[in-house]
Amino acid sequence: MAWNNSGGPSPWGNPRPGGPWGAPQPPSGGGGPGGRGPDLDDVIRQAQDTVRRWLPRGTGGKGIALIGLVLVALWAASGFYRVDPDEQGVVLRFGAFDRTAPPGLNYHIPWPVESVTTPRVTRINRVDIGFRGPAEGTTGGRVVPTRDALEESMMLTGDENIIDIDFAVFWRIRDVEQFLFNTRNPEQTVKSAAESVMREVIGRTPIQPALTEARAQIEQQVRAGTQAIMDQYGAGIEIAQVQLQKVDPPSQVVDAFRDVQRANADRERLRNEAESYRNDIIPRARGEAERLVQEAEGVKESQVARARGEAQRFISVLSAYEQAQDVTTRRMYIETMEEILRRNPTVVVDSGLQGIVPFLNLSDPVRSPAAAAPQVLRPQPGAAPTFQPGTGAAVSGRTQGVPR
Structure with missing residues (x-):
């Protein structure tokens, strides 16, 4: 700005040297009169001097433009960013949420317009x-304890x-x-x-x-x-x-608590043993009781069936007796005699013999089972057997005393 360097009047019509804000103060003052800030023209001039120092000598306006384009290209290229597979890109525009970006290479408007953060969304x-817990890694060759x-x-x-x-x-x-x-x-x-x-x-x-x-x-x-x-x-x-x-x-109380736990464990063990014994003895007793009941039922059914059979047999015999009394009487007599004679020794003699003394078996049936066999006197052919009352023997007309 040439008007400030020449010391002439400012373009705003201010006759005072230094522009409309007054004369500039030395840098050590920290501000203008009345506590005002530094002169804007001085700030701009210092910026220009800084740029000139960084530029090589002989650089004209085209060089400055080229450098500006390079800076702009670098600024634009800074918008590329990469999102890892376990991350998700979050694009912020002026600090507010704008969109999310998938994993891979993405682009956003460079700072200060947009910024990106990539939190790990799959990490546990x-x-x-x-x-x-122990820290990740070691400290001095040993793991940090819990x-x-x-x-x-x-x-x-x-x-x-x-x-x-x-x-x-x-x-x-x-x-x-x-x-x-x-x-x-x-x-x-x-x-x-x-x-x-x-x-x-x-x-x-x-x-x-x-x-x-x-x-x-x-x-x-x-x-x-x-x-x-x-x-x-x-x-x-x-x-x-x-x-x-x-x-x-x-x-502080873990030992006492463990004693209580052991006592509770013993109580549970004894209770389980008692339950096991009960579960073993009760079904067995119930089974035994059921067996006795079933046996009693079987005996009852057997006795009832036998009694009914005997009664039915008696009724059948009675019916047959009523229909044919002589035949039934003779049959009953024969069956009774068969039962009697089966259990007693028998002697058969000739009825024609006189003065027959009843046969007395002197052998002991206990000591000699063969002596208990009946003694039979075989009759002669043609003689009809008869029964001698009082002797317990059947007698025929002519017999031959031959023991069976």
């Missing part, structure tokens, strides 16, 4: 609650016992727009929400199920509760898994 992130955070792990159960719980929460990004603009510290948000839900679930659960069979149920309830809070916040986070690492009583 982990938050430890109640303890601090450290307990008692202010996070000590919780009150539903039966007013204290329990020490360490667990880990695994999460990933589900919606990048919500993740970037709705939460300031996603990891701390997940940690606070998970710890709150865990305290709520443990506060409804007795200590014994929490230590044994309810672990999977607690993990599922905490995951669902934490996910509901994340959805309510619009955090764009998906809770993949909640994993219990340690569920123990406090270290």
Whole structure:
């Protein structure tokens, strides 16, 4: 600006030297009279001097234009960016969300118009609650040990016992727009929400199920509760898994608690043994009782059937007797005699003999079974056998005493 260098009047009609803002102040003053800022003409002149120092001597207007084009080309080329397969590009225009970009090579208007951030949307992130896990890598050749955070792990159960719980929460990004603009510290948000839900679930659960069979149920309830809070916040986070690492009583009372656990285990063992014995003896007794009942039923049915058969037989005999009394009487006599004679020794003699003394068997049937066989006197042919009353023997006309 030539009018400032020559010291003549300014184009705005201000007769004062230095332009309409007054005379320039030395650089050490830090501003013009009355606390005003530095002269604009001085700022522009200093910028021009800086550019001239960087340009080689003899460079004209074309060189400056060429350099400007190169700068513009570099600025435009800075808009290319790459998105990895596990990432998702998010393009911000003047700081506001504009669009998302898929994995691969993409382009955006360079800064300051647009900017890009590439969060990892497939990475599973982990938050430890109640303890601090080992750091990634080593420190001085050894792994950093785990450290307990008692202010996070000590919780009150539903039966007013204290329990020490360490667990880990695994999460990933589900919606990048919500993740970037709705939460300031996603990891701390997940940690606070998970710890709150865990305290709520443990506060409804007795200590014994929490230590044994309810672990999977607690993990599922905490995951669902934490996910509901994340959805309510619009955090764009998906809770993949909640994993219990340690569920123990406090270290100060762990020995006494283990004694109680052993006593409970012994009680359960004895109860199971008693149940097993009962399950073994009761079915056996029931089976024995059922067997006796079935045998009694069988005997009853047998006796009833036998009695009915005898009654039916008697009725049949009576009917036959009524129809033919002589034949029936003779038959009954013969059957009765057969039954009698079958059980008694028999002697057959000739009825024509006089002075026959009844035969007396002197042999002992107990000592000599052969002596108990009946003695038979075979009759002569042509003689009709008769029965001698009082002798217990059948007598024929002519016999020959021959023992059978």
